[in-house]
Amino acid sequence: MEGTPAQTGTHRAEPDTDLTSARAGDADAFARLVAPYDRELLLHCYRMLGSTADAADARQETLLRAWQGLDRFDGRHLRAWLYRIASNRCLTMIDRRGRRELPMTLAAGDAEVSWLEPLPGSWLGSTPEEQAIDRETVRLAFVAALQTLPAAQRAVLLLRDVLAFRAAEVAGILDLSVPAVTSLLQRARAAVADGLPAPSSTSDDAGLDALAERYTRAWEAGDVDQIVALLAEDVRYAMPPEPRWYLGSASVAAFLRDGPLQARWRFLRTEANGQLAFATYMFDAQHGDFRPAGLDVLSVADGSVREVVSFLDADFAAFGLPTTLPA
Template sequence: MTFVRLVEEHRDELTAHCYRMLGSFHDAEDAVQETFARAWQSRDRYEDRGALRAWLYRIATNRCLTMIEGRGRRRELPTDLTPGAAPVAETAWLGPYPGRRSVTVEQRDPAQRLVESEHLELAFVAALQRLPGRQRAVLLLREVLGYPAAEVADLLGTSVTAVNSALQRARRVVDALRPTGSQQVELSGLGDEKVRELARRYVTAWERGDVDAILAMLTDDARYSMPPLPQWYEGHDAIRQFLLDGPLSVRWRLVPTYANGQLAFGTYLWSPEASVFTAAALDVVALRDDRIAEVVSFLTPETLRMCGLRMQLDQDLDRDEESRSARGDESVGPRGL
């Protein structure tokens, strides 16, 4: 097998790792491209083919650390801010990761895939962004990828003692910020049929502009945010007023999909001038039991393309065709409902 093919086998898992480090899918893709370029330049000096994966993670992690240091700001969600607070100037918002789950070459066991998907969920990745770069790297290399402390120390050019200390500090921060429940557990507990039914009801409520039906699907303490806008809303009263004041005054089409291992919806706004529905946002939702506890609506239409969705929908587009546009490989990348 050629060197290029050997390296390419690790693209998906490296992209997931860099996304966790950087909080941006586009930045992660850039980091992986740079990793491959550097690996190619150094291929003549690389001899231990059995350690290729660790070697690539060393390059990718250090590239991410350089990007974090150069960025000088962290990524976050609007709900990281107190209501009404202004964001830090030039805030870098956390972005979504396309697809239901990412499967690595070596992690094909269902339990391992579940753990990996949990580590792509928005809440976990948002918590990671609160950590200094090296603590972030240690936590991911030790607890997500399963490297022993001695190997992580070698990868990062530090000591085992420093690795263990960084891991303890990182765990305290992340455990305090991430929710107790996993979206993978919520989705599995509901089962595919109930998830599809929930998605269908949510789509119908939005397309009918039925605010009461939408609110009935939300938990009492539900939160709604729309990065890059800093404002966010919590509870039925605040969300009702927000929906009636703006979003529900226009026509929408929604297409179910997945992002960050979570249920998501591509949203399309009616354009009277073009007589089509145009891509507006990717709504990533967090479930609690059979209701929606949070909606993060990423107001960046290009994210729909990342999930394999169209940028426009005809008014009379058949729902079966619409679902096919969202469907991809179940194990890697976007997956329709």
């Protein structure tokens, strides 16, 4: 993961007045104290856990524990202290709940599966710089690859390569030695690099817009040939929570002809995990309108769709999407 865009500003001087007031029980002062780190803590928990619901719980628990333990904070390096609480909370949750899966990473014979969840675009930063960093480090392929790592390797990789903590700081956060941090980081980098497909290409906005428009028109017209023309030969297509997935454009085409394209569709473009995504709506004859069917997250490279993950149970409300579309 060398070369991954990293957060900067590991150290930050904390306002003495807010810290003093927060220790005296001023909740507003505490909120001001932690506000600069709130969003990045939430994304860190998502990368660790692969679930927006679990990430929100972990972030909330982190802030609660920080508030309750503020008298034990030495007043230095608040960011590192918060990440110590958040990382350890995530490690505990991973130990209890296991890892999140996509069908492509699912081990044969797994009976009980917790599925990876897509990330709404509203979770990303508000500035162009923050958004660029966030998009690169919440890509679906990266988060899925993280879930295959042992929990300690996952934490070390994120703290070092994404959040730019020094090795000694990571050792302090996770109660490890510096040599242990170095060893875990080397193994994590090798494992993640081996498991990642080509990154999504979003540099050509006009090209991506054109592809998105063609993809939408093809689906809404039920034109399998036009859909397949936009897919890479080695495209992967999955639909969690369904464990089955398809590899190759011919296999995907056969599946689409026999299944989804028997229905009528409407697509709304959106964003998930910093990638091109579509809210998909299938016509419901009983109600005479289009109802949510899934959130399709696309990985695009070299002008072709390399992967489609259709989250059939996605929470449309979390993405600010309508629950029905008129016929």
